[in-house]
Amino acid sequence: MVSSTETEVPKGKKRSLRNKIHRFIERNRLNAGITISTFIQLGILFFWQTPELDVNKLDHLVEEVAFIDSVSIKDPNMADAPPDDGEVELTDKKKVQEIKEDPRISGAEDAAISGATAPIDLSPSLRPEYTDQARAEGITGTLTLEIIIADSGEVLQARSVGRKLGFGLEEQAVSTYRRKKFAPSILDGKAITVKVLVPIRFSLN
Amino acid sequence: MKIKIIFIILVISSIFSCKKKEALSLAGSETMHEMILLVSNEFAKEYTEYVPDVRGGGSRIGITALIAGITDIAMVSRDLKPEEVLDLNKDSNLEEIIIGYDGAAIVVHSTNPIQKINLEIASDIFTGKIKNWKELGGEDLPIEPVIRNKNSGTGLFFKEHVVQKKDLGEKYYNPNADYNPQSIVVDDNIELINRVASTKGAISYIGMGSAGQAGSRIKLLLYSKKETDEPILPSIENVFNRKYRLARGLYLVYKNENKKSVDEFISFATSEKGQLLVSKSGYLRSALEEVQVKANQ
Numbered sequence: 481m482v483s484s485t486e487t488e489v490p491k492g493k494k495r496s497l498r499n500k501i502h503r504f505i506e507r508n509r510l511n512a513g514i515t516i517s518t519f520i521q522l523g524i525l526f527f528w529q530t531p532e533l534d535v536n537k538l539d540h541l542v543e544e545v546a547f548i549d550s551v552s553i554k555d556p557n558m559a560d561a562p563p564d565d566g567e568v569e570l571t572d573k574k575k576v577q578e579i580k581e582d583p584r585i586s587g588a589e590d591a592a593i594s595g596a597t598a599p600i601d602l603s604p605s606l607r608p609e610y611t612d613q614a615r616a617e618g619i620t621g622t623l624t625l626e627i628i629i630a631d632s633g634e635v636l637q638a639r640s641v642g643r644k645l646g647f648g649l650e651e652q653a654v655s656t657y658r659r660k661k662f663a664p665s666i667l668d669g670k671a672i673t674v675k676v677l678v679p680i681r682f683s684l685n
Numbered sequence: 686m687k688i689k690i691i692f693i694i695l696v697i698s699s700i701f702s703c704k705k706k707e708a709l710s711l712a713g714s715e716t717m718h719e720m721i722l723l724v725s726n727e728f729a730k731e732y733t734e735y736v737p738d739v740r741g742g743g744s745r746i747g748i749t750a751l752i753a754g755i756t757d758i759a760m761v762s763r764d765l766k767p768e769e770v771l772d773l774n775k776d777s778n779l780e781e782i783i784i785g786y787d788g789a790a791i792v793v794h795s796t797n798p799i800q801k802i803n804l805e806i807a808s809d810i811f812t813g814k815i816k817n818w819k820e821l822g823g824e825d826l827p828i829e830p831v832i833r834n835k836n837s838g839t840g841l842f843f844k845e846h847v848v849q850k851k852d853l854g855e856k857y858y859n860p861n862a863d864y865n866p867q868s869i870v871v872d873d874n875i876e877l878i879n880r881v882a883s884t885k886g887a888i889s890y891i892g893m894g895s896a897g898q899a900g901s902r903i904k905l906l907l908y909s910k911k912e913t914d915e916p917i918l919p920s921i922e923n924v925f926n927r928k929y930r931l932a933r934g935l936y937l938v939y940k941n942e943n944k945k946s947v948d949e950f951i952s953f954a955t956s957e958k959g960q961l962l963v964s965k966s967g968y969l970r971s972a973l974e975e976v977q978v979k980a981n982q
Contacts, residue, residue, distance in 0.1 A: 592786045592969065593934055595927045610980040618982060624955040624972065626782070641782055642952030643945070677783070677972040679956050684982040 582636050584673040588628045589665075591674045596667035599629045599674060601660065608656040608680055614647035615684065621645050622681045625653055631671035633662045645682065653680050706733075709946045712740040713747020713760035714838050715874045716787055716892030717935050720966035721760055727962060728953045735946050741873060743836025748773075751938060757947050759938040762787065762838035762892065778941040784954050785935040786969040788919030789843055790896040792903045794885050799823050801907035801916035804847055810888060811848045813865030818886060830868040831880050831889035842933055843890045852910055852930065878903060893919040894967030924969045935968060 505512050591598050623645050628637040638657040640650040657678070664671040711721055718741035725737035740746075740756075747759030752772045765773075765781065773779040791802055799821055802810075809815040811830050819825045833840035848864060850857040869887075871877045874895045881887040882902040896905055896919070907916030910930045923929035937954060939947050953959045957975035964970050 590783065590934055592924065592927070592971075593932050595930065595932075597927070607976060608978050610978060615980055615982060622952060622956040622975070624952055641780065642950075642955060643948040675783075677955055679960070679972050679975045680978060681957070681975050682978045682980075684980055 582630075584630055585628050585637050588636075588673045588675040589667075591665040591667075591672075591676075594667055594672070594674075596665040596672055596674065599633075599665050599676065600663040602633070602663055603660045606656060606660055608649075608653040610682060610684075611648035611652055614645070614649050614682070617647055618684060619645055619647050619649065620683050622679050623650060623653060625657055625678045625680060626675060627657050627678060628673060628675050629662045629664060630673050631664050633664045633671075635660055635662070636673070641677075649682060706736045707946050709735045709737045709758075709950060710740075710750075710756040711737060711747075711758045711760055711937075711950075712742065712750045712756040714744045714762040714935070715741045715833070716762045716839055716895055717760040717785075718874070719898065720785065720894060720935075720963060720968060723966055724954050724959050724962045725950070727958065728950055731953070732949055735949070737950070743834065744838025744841070745836040748938065751940070757939060757944065758950065761936045761938050762933065763842045765938065773938070773940065776940065780939050780941045780951075782937050782951055782955065783934040783971045784937055784959070785963040785966075785971050786924050787933055787935055788893045788924040788929040788969075789839060789846075789890055789931045789933060790893045790919040791888065791890055791906045791908055792881055792896055792899075793888050793906060794881060795901060795904045796885065797823065797904055799906065801909070803909045803912050803914070803916070804850060804852060805912065807847050807908075808850055808862070811843075811864055811868070812862055813867065826886040828888060829884055829886045830865055831877055831884070831887050832864050832868045832870055833877065834870050834872055839890060839892060846931065847890075892968070893921075893924075897967040921964065921967070921969045932969075934971070 589596065621643075623640055624642050625638050626641050627635050630636045635658050638654045640654065644650055665674040666672070709725075711725065718739065722739050725739050729735060729737055741760075744759070744761040744763055747756060747761060748765070748769050750756035751759040752769070761781075770779060791807060793799060797818070799818065806815065806821065810828055811832070813830075815821065815828065817825065817827055844862075844864060846852045849859050849862045869880060869884075871880055874891060877889055877891060878895070878899045881889050882899070891899075893905075896903065905918060907918050908929070908931055909916045914930075915928075917923050917929045919929050919931070924932045937951060939951070954963075955972050960970040960972050
């Protein structure tokens with residue numbers, strides 16, 4: 481018995497390779513489908529699960545952060561390293577400064593409770609700004625900063641409390657307030673370090 | 686057939702879209718109870734995915750519940766004790782956010798002719814040294830101190846700062862001084878107000894917001910730290926301008942575990958809207974005025 485497709489080919493003419501493949505697929509449709517699918521899955525598995533190379537992960541990190549000035553990397557598995565959660569920790573000059581916290585931060589008073597005067601913002605024109613990313617994403621809402629104002633009027637610490645708006649807005653607000661200057665709180669004629677909360681509302685027109 | 690399929694899809698999608706509401710538990714200070722109820726009601730209107738549950742009982746109740754992990758936020762009207770800080774820092778980082786200020790008010794029966802009191806006299810009354818209003822120029826009537834139970838943050842604050850005279854400085858501070866054991870002990874502010882309003886010789890202490898809610902049922906005394914100082918009435922204005930010298934912070938204490946509901950509530954309570962509700966409750970707001978950052982999209 482001759483199939484209908486075979487009848488379409490003129491007698492005596494040599495079948496082209498393309499026609500042969502088409503005929504093959506036509507005849508073995510199910511088998512071909514399973515074979516192609518298997519190859520695709522094997523390909524995905526091969527590229528997805530890249531075999532682990534036997535190199536020290538720390539070396540990768542060293543290469544990645546080599547361009548950063550004054551960065552040292554601690555291996556948590558080293559004998560003299562302090563116990564931690566196992567994550568590799570980056571330390572730079574800035575972080576070392578943060579670890580050695582200014583003693584005035586923990587001793588910061590509350591002006592209203594102690595009876596001290598309220599600190600006065602001497603740089604009111606210096607305000608946080610929207611980040612391009614937050615604006616593009618249409619992010620709006622309020623974040624709250626807790627700032628510690630030193631007896632010298634500088635902002636010793638600024639941090640975001642409560643929910644995070646993201647897209648760089650917290651970082652923007654913190655860096656702006658770190659640059660601000662205040663007239664310090666005064667208690668019994670002496671400047672003191674105080675802690676205050678500042679809500680910042682971001683809105684788009 | 687098509688209509689049937691559309692109907693089934695609609696039913697299934699509506700079932701999946703009905704998210705379960707998340708509970709947010711707050712417990713502690715009686716002083717902060719009404720204020721936080723007001724804040725949480727407005728919070729629940731804006732953040733419909735949460736159901737806040739606010740319970741009083743005293744600061745110690747809130748701290749104990751927070752340590753035990755059975756409340757999300759503790760409402761606390763006194764400084765945390767070092768051992769409480771240690772306990773709260775065991776599993777996660779403790780956060781303590783001040784959301785308002787109170788002026789602890791000394792209150793008496795509405796018909797009591799006494800107008801003012803100073804720290805020294807208040808200490809002598811609550812320790813039982815002064816026993817009759819006659820000794821202060823009032824009626825010949827026994828003084829009946831009404832105090833809160835041991836869970837109260839206000840009770841502990843008042844004991845430390847007034848009864849033990851901490852506010853007069855190291856020279857006068859007596860950490861062994863305690864309330865007169867004959868005092869009437871009450872569990873919450875409602876009971877306290879009722880007791881003072883119905884007892885002619887009563888004297889007690891309460892947050893200025895709660896005292897304001899009691900209206901003319903009780904009388905607020907003018908207070909001064911020293912006899913020579915000007916006696917001042919507890920009010921938002923007098924706490925703000927630092928004239929009233931029995932001011933304290935009202936705190937929300939929680940474990941910093943990045944719990945969304947807790948973070949959202951803290952942000953709401955410290956936002957302009959939340960802070961206006963703190964003022965509406967009769968307490969001084971803690972946050973500075975909201976900074977507006979506007980941009981064109």
